[in-house]
Amino acid sequence: MTRRLGLAAVLVALAVPMLTSNEAAAQRRQQMPSRSELGGGNAPIPQAQQEKTFPVGASWSVVQLNGKEVYDRRATLMIDQNLRGTGFGGCNTFSAAAYPLRQQGIAVGPIAVTKRSCDKGLLDFERAFLMALRTANKWDLVNGRLVLKGSAGELTLSRSL
Incomplete structure (x- = not known):
């Protein structure tokens, strides 16, 4: 017991x-x-936002530079399947390596530019455009337009032919 x-x-x-x-x-x-x-x-329960896909192979024209409408200047950009960015800056053609990154980042390498002679206003615009492109580190598609943002400014581009 x-x-x-x-x-x-x-x-x-x-x-x-x-x-x-x-x-x-x-x-x-x-x-x-x-x-x-x-x-x-x-x-x-909120789901993680699906990451956007960069529009490789599309041709774009600049419509705004640092918030100002661009009417009298023509500048273009296209990033091809080989991640090569090419275009026209308003006076000269250019090319550079351009890599869309995760989380809508972008890296643009050193830019090679032709050396045509143009008036000062056009060259100033081209310089500002190329500087904004070179320093861009974020991209987004907003209302069908491509927006590139970086330390030297913001570019808004519209789809072109």
């Missing part, structure tokens, strides 16, 4: 900590707000 009491005492000694840990877990569950209390209700 004492052996049974000894065994019973051991089982009780083991069960008491288990009961207290279960009670503590139950209290934690009661203290945590429910999904509806958090405003979730039956609302779906």
Whole structure:
């Protein structure tokens, strides 16, 4: 009989900590707000936004440079399947390595430019355009337009033929 009491005492000694840990877990569950209390209700859990695909092979024309409309200047850009960016800066043609990156990043390598002679206003525009292109590190498609942003400014380009 004492052996049974000894065994019973051991089982009780083991069960008491288990009961207290279960009670503590139950209290934690009661203290945590429910999904509806958090405003979730039956609302779906937000999914990660699908990453956009850079429009390789499309031809673009500049319509805004640093927020200003571009009416009297013609500048273009196309990034081909070989990740080569080419175009016209308003006076000269150019080419550079251009790599669309994850999370809508972009890296543009050093730009090779022809050396045509043009008036100062056109060359100033071309310089600002190429500098904004070279320093671009983010891209986005907004209302069908390609937007490139970087430390030297922002370019907005519209699809062209």
